Amino acid sequence: xxxxxxxxxxxxxxxxxxxxxxxxxxxxxxxxxxxxxxxxxxxxxxxxxxxxxxxxxxxxxxxxxxxxxxxxxxxxxxxxxxxxxxxxxxxxxxxxxxxxxxxxxxxxxxxxxxxxxxxxxxxxxxxxxxxxxxxxxxxxxxxxxxxxxxxxxxxxxxxxxxxxxxxxxxxxxxxxxxxxxxxxxxxxxxxxxxxxxxxxxxxxxxxxxxxxxxxxxxxxxxxxxxxxxxxxxxxxxxxxxxxxxxxxxxxxxxxxxxxxxxxxxxxxxxxxxxxxxxxxxxxxxxxxxxxxxxxxxxxxxxxxxxxxx
DNA sequence: CGCCTTTGACCAGCGC
DNA sequence: GCGCTGGTCAAAGGCG
Numbered sequence: 001x002x003x004x005x006x007x008x009x010x011x012x013x014x015x016x017x018x019x020x021x022x023x024x025x026x027x028x029x030x031x032x033x034x035x036x037x038x039x040x041x042x043x044x045x046x047x048x049x050x051x052x053x054x055x056x057x058x059x060x061x062x063x064x065x066x067x068x069x070x071x072x073x074x075x076x077x078x079x080x081x082x083x084x085x086x087x088x089x090x091x092x093x094x095x096x097x098x099x100x101x102x103x104x105x106x107x108x109x110x111x112x113x114x115x116x117x118x119x120x121x122x123x124x125x126x127x128x129x130x131x132x133x134x135x136x137x138x139x140x141x142x143x144x145x146x147x148x149x150x151x152x153x154x155x156x157x158x159x160x161x162x163x164x165x166x167x168x169x170x171x172x173x174x175x176x177x178x179x180x181x182x183x184x185x186x187x188x189x190x191x192x193x194x195x196x197x198x199x200x201x202x203x204x205x206x207x208x209x210x211x212x213x214x215x216x217x218x219x220x221x222x223x224x225x226x227x228x229x230x231x232x233x234x235x236x237x238x239x240x241x242x243x244x245x246x247x248x249x250x251x252x253x254x255x256x257x258x259x260x261x262x263x264x265x266x267x268x269x270x271x272x273x274x275x276x277x278x279x280x281x282x283x284x285x286x287x288x289x290x291x292x293x294x295x296x297x298x299x300x301x302x303x304x305x306x307x308x309x
Numbered sequence: 310c311g312c313c314t315t316t317g318a319c320c321a322g323c324g325c
Numbered sequence: 326g327c328g329c330t331g332g333t334c335a336a337a338g339g340c341g
Contacts, residue, residue, distance in 0.1 A: 172313090173313070177333095
């Protein structure tokens with residue numbers, strides 16, 4: 001991998017894209033109708049929204065930076081950075097709910113595999129071979145074999161009394177850690193569906209305990225389980241079948257996204273304006289065939305397609 | 310009995 | 326190299 005990094009948060013995005021457009025939110029729609037969850041798109045930065053979907057993210061990388069998401073480019077999106085950003089930037093005095101996401105080299109080609117770490121662990125526990133005696137030693141050797149790879153991540157900040165938001169999927173908690181500088185622990189969950197390695201972290205903001213920060217990592221490779229714990233059937237909940245990152249989202253966000261299926265008009269939205277003159281957004285002229293719309297269509301179905309026409 | 314949470318231990322990455 | 330921190334494992338126990 002190269003060491004090149006791109007700061008997508010600080011990148012100067014063209015003003016010809018509206019956050020509302022990307023999220024298919026009618027600008028005239030009052031926030032209160034978004035499911036009463038505090039999910040306010042006007043409070044998001046363009047980059048935040050952009051990165052809320054790896055599909056959007058990848059497409060923009062391609063169009064803006066001319067980079068292929070699957071190439072060797074490395075993006076400056078480590079967990080620490082995003083966590084710090086989420087926690088430190090978003091809470092104090094700002095609109096509480098916000099999304100951010102990051103993407104790095106994906107392991108999506110191996111969705112059913114455990115992480116290298118767990119493989120290593122299993123080898124340790126399993127055969128009891130020569131490696132069984134010194135776990136640390138084994139760890140070092142295994143380390144070189146495969147670098148840790150990260151799935152795309154999406155973070156939400158949601159005002160909620162409960163930590164673990166129902167999203168239609170079944171999760172198993174596999175860890176909990178104390179968070180530095182925070183009295184609230186961080187919980188680690190994994191999708192219980194076999195061969196689905198989607199994970200999520202849930203933590204409470206230490207600055208505003210009413211805010212739950214949920215970070216999803218990976219993409220479900222299956223439908224929403226029919227056996228929901230909640231009273232609402234998953235299919236009904238989501239409104240349509242399919243898989244994708246959208247279905248990793250908390251129900252509130254799904255509802256928010258599903259409630260806004262239509263493209264927006266050209267109204268100005270605070271600092272985020274959707275300009276008529278799309279012609280100057282040459283960066284986004286879709287002369288090249290746009291790659292994977294799977295996630296893209298789930299979240300912002302019309303965004304780039306619209307520009308393609 | 311199956312599924313889930315809890316929790317201490319372990320490991321990797323990173324900064325100093 | 327060392328210490329810190331985030332992330333994960335897996336045994337043990339709880340619960341319906």
